[in-house]
Amino acid sequence: MQHSSRHLEGPSPSVTGSSLQPVIITADPHFHHTLITAIPDLQPFCIHAASLDHALQLSHEFGDKLLLFIDIDSYEAAALIRFMGSRHALPNAMQVVGISDCRDLNIVINYLKAGFNGYVLKQEVNAALPAYAGNVLLQQGFPLSPLITQQFIHDLVMAQPGNYTTLLSKRELEILKRLMNGSSYKLIAGDLQISIETVRFHAKNIYRKLDVNSKSELVVRILHWPNASAFMH
Template sequence: MTSYPIKIVVYEDNPDLREGLSVLLKGSMGFELIGAFVNCEKVAEQMQELKPDVVLMDIDMPIANGIKGLKTIKQISPAINVLMFTVFEDNEYIFEAICSGAVGYLLKRTPPARLLEAIYDAHHGGAPMTSSIARKVLQMLPSQQNAMVKLPYDNSHNLTERETEILSLLVKGNSYKMIADKCGISMDTVRSHIKKIYEKLHVHSQTEAVAKAIHERIV
């Protein structure tokens, strides 16, 4: 999946799930589990010592929960990608996690193959979300539905046909790998197109790009 291992730290208080995640990550090419912890009590020290690429973060943990851990990580190591992995579908948790710097939000029912793909996407600039969570995020946007009704199709951002196609696939929740397969192009080419899309839309993340695409009827 990648030429070098993505270094991952897991925070999960359920011992069976923590062990299952550990086995999955240790047995998957391109991924390296460098730590698995029961809570975020010592998250600052652990981040400074381990320097992971991606953190897989539960929310409901004893002593120090995942939201607190996320905020601490973004304060001391903003470049670390934190991917929430939880049973919570509450708008409050989703909103706080995203506003605090989480790059993605997955539910624990996510299949193992999709979880690995999401970790890869998070490391390479994506914003992976379970489809039901992505819908909730879009519903949080102010006046979104009204904008969709009132605004005509808009291509004032001068997206190419291919860029529009890729943006449309992002809006539908496709991962980078799925987009590459559907368009018959490489992952590197997908990332290149998405970088140009971000520049033209004046956004900095996949979530912002999707929100703007829907709000302004770009696709």
């Protein structure tokens, strides 16, 4: 049976003034060791406990003004759901952020809908905790990993057909129009006086930016654009 453990060397974990104290909760001994090795100052504030309930009890020793980072990868989903369902019983000053290796936006959104105040990728945790706590304190918003934010923005842009053309360069738009009219790479190269390899390079970028993998997917994507007719003659 795994026993909970805390390491209390270092500065006192008391909370003073109006600051939010970052506290990390995890059941993963490897992640716990990685954190306190990378940032020794985190050692007093990193709780390693197999039970989420036990970890939360330990966290109360730090006071009520907490920014809890919960390693959601190391606890059962049912335990996380129970915890989020009991948020009303927690101090109002306590904020909860999920930390995970998962980049699936559907899963991220589900956690945010469940009541988590933010979501941070584990690879970004080490150097970011003080800044995250400071931003929350200054009411600059709750933590959301830059990589996750970029993915949100990408998906938002891709969901707005009228904005597709802003993703493409002038040359890519020229090549796209010719592709949509059935021109081969060889014909496009001759028309634009560039090499076939250059055409292939731009075509690859078009596919990547428009998130398609084939000519048929590209055609379907363009047909949903409000200005699709501009690419069809």
